[in-house]
Amino acid sequence: MHVRVQAEPFDFGAECGAFAAGRCDAGAVVSFAGIVRDRRGGGLEAMEIEHYPGMTERAIAGIAAEAVRRWSLADVLVIHRHGRLPPGEVIMMVATAAAHRAAAFAAAEFLMDYLKSRAPFWKKEIAADGAAWVAARDEDEAALSRW
Amino acid sequence: MIEVLYFAWVRERVGRPRERVETSAATVAGLVEELRARGEGHAAAFADTAALRVALDQDLAEFDAPLAGVREVAFFPPMTGG
Numbered sequence: 001m002h003v004r005v006q007a008e009p010f011d012f013g014a015e016c017g018a019f020a021a022g023r024c025d026a027g028a029v030v031s032f033a034g035i036v037r038d039r040r041g042g043g044l045e046a047m048e049i050e051h052y053p054g055m056t057e058r059a060i061a062g063i064a065a066e067a068v069r070r071w072s073l074a075d076v077l078v079i080h081r082h083g084r085l086p087p088g089e090v091i092m093m094v095a096t097a098a099a100h101r102a103a104a105f106a107a108a109e110f111l112m113d114y115l116k117s118r119a120p121f122w123k124k125e126i127a128a129d130g131a132a133w134v135a136a137r138d139e140d141e142a143a144l145s146r147w
Numbered sequence: 148m149i150e151v152l153y154f155a156w157v158r159e160r161v162g163r164p165r166e167r168v169e170t171s172a173a174t175v176a177g178l179v180e181e182l183r184a185r186g187e188g189h190a191a192a193f194a195d196t197a198a199l200r201v202a203l204d205q206d207l208a209e210f211d212a213p214l215a216g217v218r219e220v221a222f223f224p225p226m227t228g229g
Contacts, residue, residue: 034229049228050155052221055205080228092229112229120202120221121228122155133156136225 001068001076003060005051007083012090019077019095026074026097030104032112038087045126049091051082052120063114067096070110071103078111080121113143149214151182153192154223157199160192175201175210178220192222200225 004010012033020029038044064076073096080092094111098104123134152165172178176196183193193199201208202221214220 052152052154052202052205052223055202055221058205116229117226118207119228120154120223120226122224123227124155133224134227136227141225 001061001064002078003057003064004079005053005056005060006079006081009081009089010079010093012093015077015079015093016095019075019097023074023097025099026104027099028101028104029095029097030101030108031093031095032108033093034091034112036085036087036089036091039125039127043127043129044087045128046084046086047089047091048084048124048126048131049082050122050124051080056080056120059119060115063111063118066114067107067111071096071098071107073098073103073107076107076111078115080115080119082121084126110147113140113147116140117144149178149217150219151178152219152221154221156224157192157222160188162188170214172214174214175203175208175212175220178214179210198224 016031036047060078064078067073068076075097077095085091094108096104096107117140125132149168149170151168153161158164170178170181172181179193179196182189196210199222203212203217204219
């Protein structure tokens with residue numbers, strides 16, 4: 001299980017490759033990347049991501065451990081960035097390794113649902129016409145109930 | 148003494164990321180009452196606790212949770228990671 005919270009960029013392809021390389025314990029690897037999306041019509045300068053050092057790492061590790069337990073994962077990787085990220089930057093990724101694909105897909109979705117609403121990160125949209133905190137969406141909270 | 152941390156718009160409204168607070172409050176809700184009285188910024192930050200989340204020693208908690216033995220309390224809006 002690998003959890004990294006960092007300001008620095010990372011190479012999504014290289015991380016996926018390294019995660020999948022040399023595995024004999026898993027027949028399936030699933031990965032997901034979250035990317036800073038510009039506003040419709042453009043104008044977003046950056047997404048500022050704040051976190052709670054200490055609690056963020058602990059919360060992600062707890063969520064990842066729960067995924068490993070539920071789907072008997074061979075391994076899991078979570079990387080989440082903080083700081084100021086312009087549109088197109090990779091914000092975060094998850095990768096899961098399991099014996100079969102159904103478990104790897106389900107665990108990746110579980111990780112994403114929980115990271116969105118239970119890992120202490122807050123996003124602020126910075127644009128030329130001002131800055132605004134991104135509000136949590138009811139759908140994101142509701143998504144947790146399916147697990 | 149208890150360490151109180153603020154994040155996102157709670158931090159902006161209070162005007163600082165953290166402060167040390169001398170409190171005799173028994174619960175989080177009691178502490179919130181004391182913090183509200185500290186000034187306009189605090190009052191604005193804590194106007195609606197339904198819009199806030201709280202963590203005690205880095206674990207999510209409820210506003211009726213006891214403060215006994217707690218060293219670090221954090222207040223923040225609902226999380227928006229991912």
